[in-house]
Amino acid sequence: MFWPAAIAILGGALFLASAGVFLLAVQYRRHGRLSWRRTITTATAAVYGFGLFSYTMLPLPSTRDEFCRPGVAIPQLVPGRFVDDFRLAIVERGLSGFATSFTLWQVLFNIILFMPLGILAVRWLRGNIFTGVLLGFAASLAIELTQYTAIWGLYTCAYRVADVDDLITNTAGALLGAMIAYLPMFRFLSGPLEADAANAPARPVTRARRVLANIFDAGFTAGALLVIGAALELLERLGAPEFGQQWMNFWLPLFVVFCVFWLPSLAPGRATLGQRCAWLMLTDGQGQPAPAGRALLRSLLGFGGINFLFQISTSMVDFTPYPLLNMLVVIYIAISAFYFIFEANHRGLAGKISGTGFIDRRAL
Numbered sequence: 001m002f003w004p005a006a007i008a009i010l011g012g013a014l015f016l017a018s019a020g021v022f023l024l025a026v027q028y029r030r031h032g033r034l035s036w037r038r039t040i041t042t043a044t045a046a047v048y049g050f051g052l053f054s055y056t057m058l059p060l061p062s063t064r065d066e067f068c069r070p071g072v073a074i075p076q077l078v079p080g081r082f083v084d085d086f087r088l089a090i091v092e093r094g095l096s097g098f099a100t101s102f103t104l105w106q107v108l109f110n111i112i113l114f115m116p117l118g119i120l121a122v123r124w125l126r127g128n129i130f131t132g133v134l135l136g137f138a139a140s141l142a143i144e145l146t147q148y149t150a151i152w153g154l155y156t157c158a159y160r161v162a163d164v165d166d167l168i169t170n171t172a173g174a175l176l177g178a179m180i181a182y183l184p185m186f187r188f189l190s191g192p193l194e195a196d197a198a199n200a201p202a203r204p205v206t207r208a209r210r211v212l213a214n215i216f217d218a219g220f221t222a223g224a225l226l227v228i229g230a231a232l233e234l235l236e237r238l239g240a241p242e243f244g245q246q247w248m249n250f251w252l253p254l255f256v257v258f259c260v261f262w263l264p265s266l267a268p269g270r271a272t273l274g275q276r277c278a279w280l281m282l283t284d285g286q287g288q289p290a291p292a293g294r295a296l297l298r299s300l301l302g303f304g305g306i307n308f309l310f311q312i313s314t315s316m317v318d319f320t321p322y323p324l325l326n327m328l329v330v331i332y333i334a335i336s337a338f339y340f341i342f343e344a345n346h347r348g349l350a351g352k353i354s355g356t357g358f359i360d361r362r363a364l
Contacts, residue, residue: 020046021219025277028212032197032279041124041189048116055113056143057151061159068157075148076163082107110166111173114140118177123189129178136174140167197279202360207346209278210358214303216274217260221307224256253311261304265295269361272304281361289364290356302350306333 023042028034061067082103089103098104117139118132125131146152148162180186203209229248236242261272270282270289282290282298290298299305309329339349347357 021216022223025216025219025274028197028216029277029279030197031191032200032203035191037188038191041120041191044189045120045124048120052113052117052139052143056147057160061155064154064156067155067159073147073158073161075158076161076165079164079168082165082169107165107169110169111176114170114173115177115180118174118179119181119186119189121174122178122181123186124191126190127178129175132178132181133171133175136177137167137171139174140170143170198362200362202363203279205280205358205360207340209280210340210346213272213274213278213280216277217272217303218274218307220260220273221253221256221311224260225253225311228252228256250312253308257304257308257311261299261307262296265299265304266292270295271361272299275358276361279361280358281364283357283359285355285357287359287363290354294354294356298350298354298356301353302336302348306336309333 020043023046024034024039027038027042031038067073085103086098089101090098093101114136117136118129121127121132121135122129125135127135144162144164144167147160148158150156150158181189229252232240232243232248260274264272264276265282268289269276271280275281282295284290284294336349339352340346343352345357351357
């Protein structure tokens with residue numbers, strides 16, 4: 001019973017390491033600043049989400065057909081069957097035996113498992129009791145359907161029992177959690193009340209804010225590569241054609257960097273995805289949006305190009321078999337970092353070459 005909890009904590013930690021930057025970016029985009037209390041609550045929600053997954057879906061079968069046997073994982077579609085099980089357990093074991101029986105505690109655990117979801121719906125999402133019940137019902141229904149369909153056809157046969165009583169007890173747990181969420185002891189889960197950052201006044205573009213935007217972009221890139229890579233690996237295991245190393249080590253990073261850096265820089269707003277979350281906008285140095293060509297040049301020579309080179313660094317020798325060229329790339333990255341840190345107006349080397357700068361996008 002306890003090993004899924006360990007998996008939930010480990011999975012939540014891995015999720016925060018890979019996608020935590022994305023959560024911080026969304027928080028900064030919405031509120032215009034980062035809050036420790038809101039960040040901690042988000043981390044708690046992530047661990048809880050992995051807890052639901054591990055307790056309801058793991059362990060996964062080792063093969064697609066492992067559970068394709070008669071009498072395995074037959075769905076329970078009769079509402080209220082657990083009440084009959086209670087009566088039978090009381091008759092067979094008495095009240096004292098029933099109090100410690102698996103029959104009772106299985107139902108209680110289903111209720112307890114979804115109570116945090118109701119609490120988070122009220123405190124974290126700032127909903128109400130109805131929101132908690134609706135979210136609990138939707139989450140439980142998604143879990144039961146996933147079990148019933150063997151993860152939507154990923155496996156040939158179901159390996160977990162889809163039970164309509166689980167839907168009832170899980171929703172009841174979310175209801176109970178939403179009700180007790182109004183107790184003062186759960187107040188800390190609510191982040192500070194703040195106005196929408198879109199309505200806030202423009203702020204100076206500091207070096208720290210530029211760094212934060214770069215961190216957001218790096219997180220988006222790494223997260224996208226992780227998700228797409230895992231999906232492609234899963235497709236290969238299910239029989240799809242194998243993707244070559246050159247595609248995975250060069251073309252996939254190129255596609256992701258193009259979507260995170262270069263395409264958004266050409267779009268109206270003239271900023272990468274991370275810069276948009278930090279409310280930054282690339283200008284021509286005179287306070288007006290930068291022309292498309294200069295914006296693209298800035299992204300190619302700046303953190304976009306550097307991030308791409310970093311992503312393909314393990315296979316760079318395959319594409320640039322000239323040691324001198326590799327050395328020049330490293331030197332350029334070092335000079336760019338030095339220029340960004342020590343230049344007075346922190347435009348960076350790419351900004352100097354392209355003649356561009358940054359302003360708070362709310363200033364226009």
